Amino acid sequence: MFITGIGTANPPQRYTQAECWLAYQGSKQFKQLDKRARAMLRKVLLAENGIRTRYFALNPLTDVFDATPDSLHQRFAQHAPVLAAQAAERALQQAGHQADEIDAVIISTCTGYLCPGLSSYIVERLGLRPDVLGLDLVGQGCGAALPNLRTAEALLAARRCQRVLSICVEVCSAAFYIDNDPGVLISNCLFGDGAAAVVLDGTPNPRSRHVEWKATASLINPLERDTLRFEQKNGMLRNIPLRPCRNLPLAMPNLCSMMYWTRRAYCAAKSAHGSGTQAGVMYWPRCSSSSVSLWMILTGAVRY
Numbered sequence: 001m002f003i004t005g006i007g008t009a010n011p012p013q014r015y016t017q018a019e020c021w022l023a024y025q026g027s028k029q030f031k032q033l034d035k036r037a038r039a040m041l042r043k044v045l046l047a048e049n050g051i052r053t054r055y056f057a058l059n060p061l062t063d064v065f066d067a068t069p070d071s072l073h074q075r076f077a078q079h080a081p082v083l084a085a086q087a088a089e090r091a092l093q094q095a096g097h098q099a100d101e102i103d104a105v106i107i108s109t110c111t112g113y114l115c116p117g118l119s120s121y122i123v124e125r126l127g128l129r130p131d132v133l134g135l136d137l138v139g140q141g142c143g144a145a146l147p148n149l150r151t152a153e154a155l156l157a158a159r160r161c162q163r164v165l166s167i168c169v170e171v172c173s174a175a176f177y178i179d180n181d182p183g184v185l186i187s188n189c190l191f192g193d194g195a196a197a198v199v200l201d202g203t204p205n206p207r208s209r210h211v212e213w214k215a216t217a218s219l220i221n222p223l224e225r226d227t228l229r230f231e232q233k234n235g236m237l238r239n240i241p242l243r244p245c246r247n248l249p250l251a252m253p254n255l256c257s258m259m260y261w262t263r264r265a266y267c268a269a270k271s272a273h274g275s276g277t278q279a280g281v282m283y284w285p286r287c288s289s290s291s292v293s294l295w296m297i298l299t300g301a302v303r304y
Contacts, residue, residue: 001153003211005095005199009086010055010192011079017052019061020189021045027065029178037180044189054192056173057083064188067177069235076112076174081121083195084169088126091165095199096207099126102199103161104133106151108144108168110230111175111237122167133161142228144168149200150216156202163202169195175230175237187239 024030024041033041057079058064084107092099105128107118114121117136122128133155140147145168152164172191177184204210230237 001156001213002201002204003198003213004201004205004208005091005093005097006196007087007090007092007094008194008196009083009090010194011057011083013057013059014053014055015061017045017054023061023064027062029065033178034180037185040182040185041189044186051190055194057171057193058173064173064176065178067236072174072177072236073112076171077114079171079193080109080112080118080169081125083171083193084118084122084167084197085125087169087195087197088122088165088167091197091199094208095205097163097199099128101163102128102132102165103163104135104152104155105165105167106135106137106148108137108140108148109170110139110141110144111170111172113138118169141230146216146218149213152200153213153216156200159202164200165197166200167195167197175239177236181238183240184238
């Protein structure tokens, strides 16, 4: 499998961490927080933690305080299809392909839910063929990129598709609200909104640079499912970081033994999530690792 095009997208609004702190201080919700919660917000937003600015589908920023189940869902429904389509268009452009050349579209998200799924909106916005295979993958959180890419790999290997469009989009501001829970507060201080997409081919594109996906493997450990997860409370998503992933060091040797390691240049991409630990190996000629990382960890939503 070959990655022949990469595209990313963010909302036009970008805010500094200091601007976020000022907005919190001016809100009535901030005054309802206890002293510990206020101190946590200040520490995370103003500390030197590497995050300077974040992109949000919020204009103005104070819209974040309009947090009801309906308003949060509407924010996701309005912005997720737009961001996903923009990233996909840029990936297609870089790959040099037209929309009617795509045989399948796979889209991952966990910050909102639509039925019919986001794939139907992407088909409409991009003008994909009516017979395109649309797959919506939900509930995979931080590790979603690899299941998405493995699904595409299976379709290409089975020769059911010649070209697949793989997309990840998260509107984290559609899961933002304020209370005294540490998990909620930390999530509000770290995450941003963005999308990334790649065009995947069964054969390399001789007209442009490409990344070759060599191998991948995953392990599922249900005992770690609650390590980091969302829960629903009062109709809204709540991010709960409970404890460190204790079994990650034990899982890595098993993963490595499952991988097909090439002797050529490679990039090992690893992610840990409550549902399991995953790793992939890619080989690319004349391609920088930063372009791969842009898709794998979706850094476009925050600016370092």
